[in-house]
Amino acid sequence: MTATTQQALPVASGRETAREVWRLSRGHRLRLAAVAGLGIVSAAVDLIGPVAAGFLVDRVQTGTAGLGTVLTVATTMAVAAVLGAAGTAATIVLATRAYHAILAALREQLVARALTLPQHRVERAGTGDLISRSSDDVTAVADAAPAVIPVVTVTAFTIVVSLGGLAALEWPYAAAFAVVLPVYVLAMRWYLRTGPPVYRAERAAMSARAQQILESQRGYATVLGFGLTEQRHRAVMAASWGVAVQSLRARTVQSMLNARLNVGECLSLAAVLVVGFVLIEGGTSTVGAATTAMLLVLRLLGPVNQLLFVIDTLQSALASLSRMIGVATIPADAAAGPSPAGAAAGPSPAPGAGTSVRLHEVAFSYDDGPLVLDAVTLDIGSGERVAVVGASGAGKTTLATVIAGIHPPDAGTVARPERTAVITQEVHVFAGSLRDNLTLAAPDATDREIEDAMETTGSAGLFDLLPDGLDSVVGAGGHPLTDAQAQQLALARLLLADPDLAILDEATAEAGSAHAGLLDRATDAALAGRTGLVIAHRLSQAAACDRIVVMEHGRITEEGTHDELLSAHGIYARLWEAWDSRRGSA
Numbered sequence: 264m265t266a267t268t269q270q271a272l273p274v275a276s277g278r279e280t281a282r283e284v285w286r287l288s289r290g291h292r293l294r295l296a297a298v299a300g301l302g303i304v305s306a307a308v309d310l311i312g313p314v315a316a317g318f319l320v321d322r323v324q325t326g327t328a329g330l331g332t333v334l335t336v337a338t339t340m341a342v343a344a345v346l347g348a349a350g351t352a353a354t355i356v357l358a359t360r361a362y363h364a365i366l367a368a369l370r371e372q373l374v375a376r377a378l379t380l381p382q383h384r385v386e387r388a389g390t391g392d393l394i395s396r397s398s399d400d401v402t403a404v405a406d407a408a409p410a411v412i413p414v415v416t417v418t419a420f421t422i423v424v425s426l427g428g429l430a431a432l433e434w435p436y437a438a439a440f441a442v443v444l445p446v447y448v449l450a451m452r453w454y455l456r457t458g459p460p461v462y463r464a465e466r467a468a469m470s471a472r473a474q475q476i477l478e479s480q481r482g483y484a485t486v487l488g489f490g491l492t493e494q495r496h497r498a499v500m501a502a503s504w505g506v507a508v509q510s511l512r513a514r515t516v517q518s519m520l521n522a523r524l525n526v527g528e529c530l531s532l533a534a535v536l537v538v539g540f541v542l543i544e545g546g547t548s549t550v551g552a553a554t555t556a557m558l559l560v561l562r563l564l565g566p567v568n569q570l571l572f573v574i575d576t577l578q579s580a581l582a583s584l585s586r587m588i589g590v591a592t593i594p595a596d597a598a599a600g601p602s603p604a605g606a607a608a609g610p611s612p613a614p615g616a617g618t619s620v621r622l623h624e625v626a627f628s629y630d631d632g633p634l635v636l637d638a639v640t641l642d643i644g645s646g647e648r649v650a651v652v653g654a655s656g657a658g659k660t661t662l663a664t665v666i667a668g669i670h671p672p673d674a675g676t677v678a679r680p681e682r683t684a685v686i687t688q689e690v691h692v693f694a695g696s697l698r699d700n701l702t703l704a705a706p707d708a709t710d711r712e713i714e715d716a717m718e719t720t721g722s723a724g725l726f727d728l729l730p731d732g733l734d735s736v737v738g739a740g741g742h743p744l745t746d747a748q749a750q751q752l753a754l755a756r757l758l759l760a761d762p763d764l765a766i767l768d769e770a771t772a773e774a775g776s777a778h779a780g781l782l783d784r785a786t787d788a789a790l791a792g793r794t795g796l797v798i799a800h801r802l803s804q805a806a807a808c809d810r811i812v813v814m815e816h817g818r819i820t821e822e823g824t825h826d827e828l829l830s831a832h833g834i835y836a837r838l839w840e841a842w843d844s845r846r847g848s849a
């Protein structure tokens with residue numbers, strides 16, 4: 264396979280991400296409303312402490328505070344603190360549950376889309392991109408939850424309610440705090456620019472040190488044998504010093520962030536103090552109210568600072584989220600395509616009565632490469648079985664994928680039945696039960712039907728090997744299947760899917776000669792009663808077809824029955840002669 268130009272899969276914009284998250288939250292809106300309600304109430308309960316403290320200051324100032332007042336205020340503050348903490352904890356639990364439920368829905372949508380993406384789309388983006396979105400990105404979003412949810416939830420409600428509280432006291436208090444917000448914004452921007460590369464360098468230095476230590480341990484005998492102890496010692500020392508330097512840089516960045524946060528803190532407290540002084544002087548505020556305002560600002564600072572510390576985790580989780588949503592929201596029609604050995608292909612123009620497949624002047628090339636299919640015109644009648652033969656690289660597989668709808672043609676038209684199934688060269692056994700593997704494309708199939716399909720395709724013998732019958736686990740981590748068994752399963756799967764057109768791309772090519780006859784019979788049974796296109800390297804298979812199409816350099820150069828092509832003494836006759844003599848001497 265030649266290299267293809269990479270065209271990354273889409274990444275959702277901020278607005279698209281928000282819209283999709285809102286849509287996915289449909290079943291969880293009640294829970295989200297509870298999060299909002301509980302969060303606001305808890306943050307409001309947290310206001311009681313500062314307000315009570317301000318009240319006490321005013322009473323002390325006016326000389327009207329006795330022991331009873333102090334005890335009442337202290338009890339109120341303690342109860343409010345406990346209730347506020349309990350409410351906050353419940354809010355975080357509810358928010359975490361909603362977060363994971365929405366993430367699970369998104370993950371399901373992502374997997375569903377990924378499985379139906381056209382192969383050419385995945386190939387152009389590189390399979391790694393899709394795999395990383397459905398694994399690394401999902402992990403990044405899930406792992407961010409414990410760090411991000413408590414901080415974001417608490418911060419959001421605390422900021423809203425505390426600013427409201429400040430404004431309710433006297434609006435200049437809220438304005439004084441808002442004026443220093445730019446300091447925090449600047450600190451955040453600096454940190455996002457400076458922090459991530461420094462942390463990355465620290466992690467890289469740690470990996471390098473681990474590598475040096477591991478190598479020294481693994482090659483211990485060699486180190487001793489060649490007297491390399493001193494040299495290894497120096498290498499580990501150098502790597503450890505690298506970690507020390509990078510860790511120092513990372514801690515310096517954190518200290519510098521702390522310094523910026525301290526500046527913000529000082530400025531905000533000073534601003535509120537000055538405003539309080541002016542208001543008290545003007546007679547529009549009391550010392551108690553100024554105390555409440557100071558305590559509210561202090562309460563605000565904690566969550567705001569914490570938010571800055573998780574902002575990079577939050578940012579990378581959001582980046583991962585937009586990559587996941589980018590794939591999950593690819594329109595369904597763009598994602599449609601036949602799944603291996605089973606699902607129906609997308610709509611195609613009707614080929615006409617009595618004809619199952621009609622290709623007219625089809626051209627195709629992979630990205631900007633040379634033409635792989637060149638003006639291919641081919642009709643396959645309903646129920647007809649056609650074999651495609653030709654040298655390696657002639658374009659046989661490409662023809663099969665274009666007919667199947669996996670690759671859209673660059674020019675010309677392709678008409679195929681709506682129910683088309685393909686067995687590709689690489690038959691995959693999914694990790695799961697035998698039943699799951701067989702009913703992928705026919706979820707309603709009964710055990711009786713499954714067993715009949717296995718019997719017909721000669722794979723019923725598997726039952727002797729698998730003690731749990733259809734419930735036996737096969738594939739990765741389960742019972743391993745040989746290539747021939749995997750192909751028999753794929754043929755049984757095809758029988759259950761019961762498509763109008765079956766495309767077998769070298770479905771028996773993997774077979775060793777001992778299994779060849781068995782697989783030929785299985786293929787024959789699977790194709791009975793439907794239109795078949797067989798990409799055949801074993802010419803005995805081609806000879807059994809109604810018609811043979813010979814391809815050379817992306818073009819159809821010969822066409823006819825086995826006997827007609829032999830009499831024509833063309834390329835097929837030569838291929839047959841060579842193959843037959845090889846078979847004879849084997």
Ligand SMILES: Nc1ncnc2c1ncn2[C@@H]1O[C@H](COP(=O)(O)OP(=O)(O)OP(=O)(O)O)[C@@H](O)[C@H]1O
Nearest residue numbers: 264265267629635654655656657658659660661662
């Ligand atoms: N995904 C791809 N990207 C780029 N070029 C490709 C891709 N797949 C196949 N090709 C190229 O297209 C040409 C036709 O390949 P194709 O696999 O269709 O031939 P084939 O006749 O089926 O060969 P074989 O019998 O070896 O499978 C070859 O030159 C091949 O290198």
